[in-house]
Amino acid sequence: MTSAANDIEFRSVSKRYGAVTAVSDINLAVPKGAFVALLGPSGCGKTTCLRMIGGFEHPSEGEVFVGGATMNGVPAYRRPVNMVFQQYALFPHFDVESNVAYGLKQLRPRLAKAEIARRVGEALEMVRLGGYATRRIHELSGGQQQRVALARALVNKPRVLLLDEPLAALDKKLRTAMQFELQSLQRELGITFVLVTHDQEEALSMSDLVCVMNAGQIRQLASPKEIYDNPADLFVADFVGKTNRLAAVVDPASGSIKLANGKTLATTRARAMNAGAATVALRPEVIRLARASAANAALLEGTVTHRIFLGSSAEYSISVPGLGDLLVTAERHGTEDSDLVEPGESVAMNFDPGQAHIFQA
Numbered sequence: 001m002t003s004a005a006n007d008i009e010f011r012s013v014s015k016r017y018g019a020v021t022a023v024s025d026i027n028l029a030v031p032k033g034a035f036v037a038l039l040g041p042s043g044c045g046k047t048t049c050l051r052m053i054g055g056f057e058h059p060s061e062g063e064v065f066v067g068g069a070t071m072n073g074v075p076a077y078r079r080p081v082n083m084v085f086q087q088y089a090l091f092p093h094f095d096v097e098s099n100v101a102y103g104l105k106q107l108r109p110r111l112a113k114a115e116i117a118r119r120v121g122e123a124l125e126m127v128r129l130g131g132y133a134t135r136r137i138h139e140l141s142g143g144q145q146q147r148v149a150l151a152r153a154l155v156n157k158p159r160v161l162l163l164d165e166p167l168a169a170l171d172k173k174l175r176t177a178m179q180f181e182l183q184s185l186q187r188e189l190g191i192t193f194v195l196v197t198h199d200q201e202e203a204l205s206m207s208d209l210v211c212v213m214n215a216g217q218i219r220q221l222a223s224p225k226e227i228y229d230n231p232a233d234l235f236v237a238d239f240v241g242k243t244n245r246l247a248a249v250v251d252p253a254s255g256s257i258k259l260a261n262g263k264t265l266a267t268t269r270a271r272a273m274n275a276g277a278a279t280v281a282l283r284p285e286v287i288r289l290a291r292a293s294a295a296n297a298a299l300l301e302g303t304v305t306h307r308i309f310l311g312s313s314a315e316y317s318i319s320v321p322g323l324g325d326l327l328v329t330a331e332r333h334g335t336e337d338s339d340l341v342e343p344g345e346s347v348a349m350n351f352d353p354g355q356a357h358i359f360q361a
Contacts, residue, residue, distance in 0.1 A: 261322025298348030
């Protein structure tokens with residue numbers, strides 16, 4: 001039996017294509033009404049998982065449940081699921097109303113024309129396209145086409161909505177606007193959304209839960225904050241957001257780590273680890289930057305080699321003897337004397353060792 005609190009469950013699911021294993025022994029539970037992002041690099045298995053939920057692929061092993069019922073062997077058109085594809089898959093020779101009504105017209109027994117018109121109107125109002133019913137697809141902007149695809153997917157009132165990188169074709173400004181639209185829509189409807197993306201920012205900003213995948217397996221399933229602040233392993237720390245990787249040796253007896261440049265840092269995290277080689281993952285924004293002349297008791301010192309100006313902040317590449325290049329993100333007023341440091345300047349860096357994540361080699 002599946003949990004009544006879950007809309008989607010994978011139980012020991014694997015998917016193979018000949019000798020290639022796309023998904024390996026995955027167990028996953030998606031709560032009702034959640035907005036879940038499947039995040040990972042190309043080939044990690046996220047799209048395969050989405051397609052197994054939608055019925056476009058079937059597991060080689062294990063079971064997929066939707067709404068508490070097993071979907072093994074159930075064709076896509078019989079599942080309480082709809083999908084919005086990356087390229088929207090709209091019919092260019094239909095107007096907006098006909099595109100949205102298409103799925104309703106395939107239902108058996110047939111719906112009355114008045115019922116179809118009513119539901120199409122509701123769906124278009126839902127995505128804020130109430131006055132666009134007679135428009136042709138080529139007359140719409142990219143964002144409007146995306147909303148037509150959403151209306152077509154939602155008009156059948158699915159239990160689960162699947163989104164296969166639906167914002168990938170949009171420019172950055174429109175993509176940001178549509179992220180807000182999708183969040184608002186999901187909250188209004190209260191249905192489960194499953195989004196596939198390789199965009200970390202998109203996954204973190206839109207979803208309640210992020211499922212980070214790699215090589216056909218789930219590496220971590222947690223809230224966006226938990227994923228970012230407490231990555232389960234070095235892959236998650238590396239893939240989600242930016243991070244500096246520093247070679248170190250753990251000494252649990254003294255509760256410290258020794259970096260490759262000889263600097264020793266005290267951290268309680270070391271006491272719970274085994275002695276030996278490790279990698280320290282340090283987010284660029286936790287490092288405080290100051291000009292070397294203004295620094296006191298700096299943990300690290302180095303020389304700025306590159307700077308990328310980002311408006312409200314700046315990213316610096318800093319060469320640190322014995323450690324290599326570190327990436328540091330500083331707010332415009334995060335440095336002393338001036339809000340920008342120039343390439344070639346010597347700088348000092350401090351950070352709370354407790355904010356560094358340590359992973360055994």
